[in-house]
Amino acid sequence: MPAATPPSAGRRIDALPGPSPWPLLGNLLKVDPLRMHTQLERWADEYGPLYRFRLGRRKAVVVAEPEHIATILRDRPDGWRRLRSMQTLIGEVGAHGVFSAEGDDWRRQRRLVMKAFDPPHLQRYFPSLLRVTERLRACLDAAADSGAAVDLQTLLMRYTVDVTAGLALGIDMNTQQHPDDALQGHLDQVFPMLMKRILAPFPWWRYVRLPSDRAFDRHLARVHDAVEGLIAAARERMAHDHSLHDAPGNLLEALIAARDDEGSGLSERDLVGNVLTVLLAGEDTTANTLGWTLHLLHTHRDVRDELVEEVDAVLGDDRLPSRFDVARGFEAIEQCVEEAMRLRPVAPLLILEANAATTVGDVALEPGTLAMCLMRPGAVDVRRSADAREFRPRRWQRDPGQRQDALQKASMPFGAGPRLCPGRYLAMLEMKMVLATLMHNFELVSVGTEDGSAPEERLAFTMFAMGLKIRVAPRRLH
Numbered sequence: 001m002p003a004a005t006p007p008s009a010g011r012r013i014d015a016l017p018g019p020s021p022w023p024l025l026g027n028l029l030k031v032d033p034l035r036m037h038t039q040l041e042r043w044a045d046e047y048g049p050l051y052r053f054r055l056g057r058r059k060a061v062v063v064a065e066p067e068h069i070a071t072i073l074r075d076r077p078d079g080w081r082r083l084r085s086m087q088t089l090i091g092e093v094g095a096h097g098v099f100s101a102e103g104d105d106w107r108r109q110r111r112l113v114m115k116a117f118d119p120p121h122l123q124r125y126f127p128s129l130l131r132v133t134e135r136l137r138a139c140l141d142a143a144a145d146s147g148a149a150v151d152l153q154t155l156l157m158r159y160t161v162d163v164t165a166g167l168a169l170g171i172d173m174n175t176q177q178h179p180d181d182a183l184q185g186h187l188d189q190v191f192p193m194l195m196k197r198i199l200a201p202f203p204w205w206r207y208v209r210l211p212s213d214r215a216f217d218r219h220l221a222r223v224h225d226a227v228e229g230l231i232a233a234a235r236e237r238m239a240h241d242h243s244l245h246d247a248p249g250n251l252l253e254a255l256i257a258a259r260d261d262e263g264s265g266l267s268e269r270d271l272v273g274n275v276l277t278v279l280l281a282g283e284d285t286t287a288n289t290l291g292w293t294l295h296l297l298h299t300h301r302d303v304r305d306e307l308v309e310e311v312d313a314v315l316g317d318d319r320l321p322s323r324f325d326v327a328r329g330f331e332a333i334e335q336c337v338e339e340a341m342r343l344r345p346v347a348p349l350l351i352l353e354a355n356a357a358t359t360v361g362d363v364a365l366e367p368g369t370l371a372m373c374l375m376r377p378g379a380v381d382v383r384r385s386a387d388a389r390e391f392r393p394r395r396w397q398r399d400p401g402q403r404q405d406a407l408q409k410a411s412m413p414f415g416a417g418p419r420l421c422p423g424r425y426l427a428m429l430e431m432k433m434v435l436a437t438l439m440h441n442f443e444l445v446s447v448g449t450e451d452g453s454a455p456e457e458r459l460a461f462t463m464f465a466m467g468l469k470i471r472v473a474p475r476r477l478h
């Protein structure tokens, strides 16, 4: 594995191949922000797995080699950090938390977040998860009765927000049954605006507020009101029950207890920011991964049949999975999700910034240079395996003693190293619950765009399938 060492000799970044930049805007003019990852992937085909890029005036290397990416991701928080300008932008919308924190600040917050999402917390949360899943089934029942096509992303995002809010904040938001006052509708505005601002050559919103900025401010105000209300309610609960300070039941209580603890270094702003961080981090990622998985299952009948067979065998006459069902397995579901994340990673581009002089491969980088890590090319590289572009979930079959194959090692949908996604167990649990419930109770009539064309990838911080609709029919098994 290549090591990130200070540069001595080595190639200079300007010696790398790459698209030619404009003086101030760099390569941004040639990139549509909504399709940025696919454009960068096409250039990786043309220029190779390590090429130069200019993000405005900032020098960058685009890295598509999984071994180099893993080395960079592991060398955090000391060697590399998340993009500094992204930290400022996330702070501007009041969402500064574990995702954007660095150094000791990050270490402190990371400990709290990791604990809140650990397996014992997930187990305790199971009864509430079942209730949220039951509501999803009721929504799908209604869709099956009417025969209507339902917007898949909205349906799934309401589910994921309800689950994250239940687990991390201890509240039953129920956006599935009360969509009109759904916080989720306002949260959904945050990622697209952040993406637009990250890629803006000039920070116009700091000087003039366009109508779109004013509309965004209104959404943000609703989000902050809601979050502050949640924090106030949790504080009241904790004032009545002091044991919650010593043994917090969820992330929000843990953050409040840490905030009240003198010397914790956690500010009120960090508290609000982390609530927003987990709501945002847990929403689109899981919902979009489920969307892509369902689309792939719909287009691969043989895989779908195998998965339904497994689910039927586990659930029998039950309509929803129990905690024992989930603990025992759903291996076929896990394999389908892993494979879907390999082909359609919802975080296809991670942008990092070098804290000090370093190297990537044989290229010497100055402090402040950006590494734009392309997470997909290595995992779908036909030189690693001839069937790399095909949807073959069985490649993830666990064979004791057998080493991971080259594609599995190259696939890093949850990132890598010390900042690996802390929500991965929750995400997998949610995806098992949704897919088992859906495939056991319903036929997939269609999963696709309204005009029947292949769904296009769009990047708005996370990568989603544009205009994906689902139509289901009841399976008359019960």
Ligand code: HEM
Binding pocket: 073, 098, 099, 100, 110, 113, 164, 277, 278, 279, 281, 282, 283, 285, 286, 289, 346, 347, 350, 413, 414, 415, 416, 417, 418, 419, 420, 421, 422, 423, 424, 426, 427
């Ligand atoms: C399929 C679903 C998900 C995917 C694909 C995903 C992917 C990722 C990725 C790629 C990162 C960056 C990792 C890195 O920098 O190395 C990340 C970070 C993070 N994710 Fe997830 N995620 C998912 C679900 C969730 C859920 C459900 C939550 C919580 C409710 C969550 C919370 C976070 C947080 C807080 C971070 C920041 C961690 C840090 O910087 O220390 N994610 N996720």
